[in-house]
Amino acid sequence: MTRYLVRRTLHAVLLLAGVSLLTFLFTALVPGNYFDEMKMNPQISPETVAALRAKYGVDQPLAFRYVHWVGGLLHGDLGFSFAYNTPVGPLLRVRAANTLLLTSVAMLLAWGVALPLGIWSAGRENGWPDHLITLATGALLIVPDLVLALGLLLVAVRSGWLPAGGMAAVGAEPTTWAALGRDYALHLLLPVTALVLSCAPMLVRHVRAAMLDVLDSSFLRAARGHGIPPRRLLYGYALRAAANPLLALFGFSIGTLLSGSLIIEVVMSWPGLGPFLLEAILGRDLYVVIGGVLLSTAFLVAGNLVADVLLYWADPRIRAERGNG
Amino acid sequence: MISGADRAMEPLLTVESLVKRYTPRGFGGGRGGVTALDGVSFSIAEGSTLAIAGASGSGKSTLALCLACLERPASGQIRLAGRELTTLTETQLRAVRPQMQLVFQDPSSSLNPRLTAFEIVTEPFAAQSRFSASERAARARALFERAGLSFQSATRTAAEFSGGQRQRLAIARALALEPRVLILDEALSGLDASVQAQVANLLLDLQEASRLTFVFITHDLAMASRMADRIAVLDRGRIAETGPMDEVLRQPAHASTRALIAATPQWKAELRQQADT
Numbered sequence: 001m002t003r004y005l006v007r008r009t010l011h012a013v014l015l016l017a018g019v020s021l022l023t024f025l026f027t028a029l030v031p032g033n034y035f036d037e038m039k040m041n042p043q044i045s046p047e048t049v050a051a052l053r054a055k056y057g058v059d060q061p062l063a064f065r066y067v068h069w070v071g072g073l074l075h076g077d078l079g080f081s082f083a084y085n086t087p088v089g090p091l092l093r094v095r096a097a098n099t100l101l102l103t104s105v106a107m108l109l110a111w112g113v114a115l116p117l118g119i120w121s122a123g124r125e126n127g128w129p130d131h132l133i134t135l136a137t138g139a140l141l142i143v144p145d146l147v148l149a150l151g152l153l154l155v156a157v158r159s160g161w162l163p164a165g166g167m168a169a170v171g172a173e174p175t176t177w178a179a180l181g182r183d184y185a186l187h188l189l190l191p192v193t194a195l196v197l198s199c200a201p202m203l204v205r206h207v208r209a210a211m212l213d214v215l216d217s218s219f220l221r222a223a224r225g226h227g228i229p230p231r232r233l234l235y236g237y238a239l240r241a242a243a244n245p246l247l248a249l250f251g252f253s254i255g256t257l258l259s260g261s262l263i264i265e266v267v268m269s270w271p272g273l274g275p276f277l278l279e280a281i282l283g284r285d286l287y288v289v290i291g292g293v294l295l296s297t298a299f300l301v302a303g304n305l306v307a308d309v310l311l312y313w314a315d316p317r318i319r320a321e322r323g324n325g
Numbered sequence: 326m327i328s329g330a331d332r333a334m335e336p337l338l339t340v341e342s343l344v345k346r347y348t349p350r351g352f353g354g355g356r357g358g359v360t361a362l363d364g365v366s367f368s369i370a371e372g373s374t375l376a377i378a379g380a381s382g383s384g385k386s387t388l389a390l391c392l393a394c395l396e397r398p399a400s401g402q403i404r405l406a407g408r409e410l411t412t413l414t415e416t417q418l419r420a421v422r423p424q425m426q427l428v429f430q431d432p433s434s435s436l437n438p439r440l441t442a443f444e445i446v447t448e449p450f451a452a453q454s455r456f457s458a459s460e461r462a463a464r465a466r467a468l469f470e471r472a473g474l475s476f477q478s479a480t481r482t483a484a485e486f487s488g489g490q491r492q493r494l495a496i497a498r499a500l501a502l503e504p505r506v507l508i509l510d511e512a513l514s515g516l517d518a519s520v521q522a523q524v525a526n527l528l529l530d531l532q533e534a535s536r537l538t539f540v541f542i543t544h545d546l547a548m549a550s551r552m553a554d555r556i557a558v559l560d561r562g563r564i565a566e567t568g569p570m571d572e573v574l575r576q577p578a579h580a581s582t583r584a585l586i587a588a589t590p591q592w593k594a595e596l597r598q599q600a601d602t
């Protein structure tokens with residue numbers, strides 16, 4: 001187990017290193033930098049710009065900057081934001097926490113909806129609930145996430161039932177913990193709904209397919225032939241056997257939710273990584289972009305690592321195969 | 326005209342005009358269905374073996390699933406010891422299922438890959454909520470022995486067994502509930518020749534010891550003639566021909582029987598010799 005974990009973690013670190021290098025290269029390919037726009041401002045003297053460029057090391061060669069940045073990273077320093085004029089780390093931390101709050105709630109809900117629906121659907125293959133679920137998930141899969149989010153936003157704005165953006169009420173600060181929680185929950189509702197609607201249909205389809213696959217296998221037929229009641233067959237046997245593809249899907253769903261949340265955060269003005277990253281990209285705030293991309297990748301990798309560990313824990317065959325290797 | 330002797334020989338398992346259709350359901354469904362079984366009838370006396378031979382797509386596996394009450398036929402009857410099975414509810418079937426067990430072709434897919442051999446063999450007890458833990462263990466040990474497996478291997482998973490051992494494990498599991506009928510759906514087909522012979526011998530020994538009734542479903546007439554004394558040839562969902570093994574093989578009346586004989590490698594040389602003379 002330890003060896004397996006160490007190897008997987010090593011992979012993750014290598015992946016992160018690769019992503020950081022690529023992000024560095026790509027940002028270097030973008031013409032101009034943050035300070036070029038200052039040059040257009042007549043109120044800032046060329047000397048000031050040159051001094052700033054030197055201070056932030058923008059005029060240094062790329063390789064040097066990368067090594068310098070990695071050196072800082074080892075000390076927990078993610079670089080400096082030009083726009084905010086503060087270190088990137090604390091800035092990112094707040095935004096990342098917001099994104100994590102949004103995605104983890106969405107993740108829980110999406111799986112909480114998809115798992116029972118998928119199982120139910122598979123257990124009644126070709127019944128009308130199954131067809132209804134297939135139809136509904138199909139419709140949701142066709143609609144682009146962006147349209148879905150905008151539609152929800154429209155409904156919220158027109159009806160006035162829900163706050164149409166942001167994370168907390170502006171002005172009236174909630175005084176009690178309960179009120180604070182209620183406020184957060186209300187603001188979460190819209191982006192979470194958008195995320196769940198964009199992610200859950202795919203999960204339902206996969207859960208259903210994985211269950212049907214197992215239900216069709218002959219060991220399940222044999223189990224039924226011994227007289228195991230259908231309900232126990234579905235939940236006790238089929239679900240356990242279908243766990244492998246579903247655990248892998250769990251890791252994958254973290255990725256789709258994260259990338260989905262970046263867009264939905266922008267549309268719903270949720271103060272997470274999404275709008276922050278977009279703003280930084282447009283403003284060419286180099287280290288914020290790199291830090292944000294790296295952090296998103298780290299979430300993704302961590303999610304897959306969790307899925308791997310769960311898989312390892314759940315399946316005796318993988319333990320036997322990989323335990324020693 | 327049923328005499329007393331005939332009544333005593335009343336078959337254990339009787340199948341009458343069994344029909345199974347697969348219709349694609351769903352939106353605009355109902356068209357282009359497949360009739361997998363089209364009026365299949367046969368009967369088997371207790372302690373004997375009926376071979377059901379047919380090419381692939383003839384409906385063999387559908388028949389196996391219908392016999393084991395895992396698929397519901399569209400019409401027709403299946404009677405086990407005089408009891409009609411096709412009209413039973415799932416709950417009623419639970420009490421009947423132990424009497425009729427199925428052994429599949431591919432043991433690697435018919436054994437739950439997550440369970441140990443011990444769990445696999447005792448699963449039927451759990452399914453029927455039978456016996457205490459210690460009784461289950463004792464019975465599992467006996468089952469391993471009967472199937473010619475070492476009980477020391479009981480803690481391994483199915484993947485750690487060879488193909489022949491896996492099929493022995495599947496047989497041990499099928500025997501757990503002390504069935505009267507074993508439906509062997511290509512149960513020897515996936516095995517090497519030497520292993521095949523060993524498992525065939527095991528099955529014959531078990532039949533003799535426990536008066537088991539076999540429905541031996543296969544495409545391999547050489548194996549069928551070794552295992553069974555009667556044969557029914559299945560062709561596109563119908564029984565093309567049926568009778569004592571020797572007669573049917575010596576004088577095949579139906580084209581599909583002749584095709585099966587020609588497809589049996591062990592007999593090809595013989596046939597060629599006959600054609601030469």
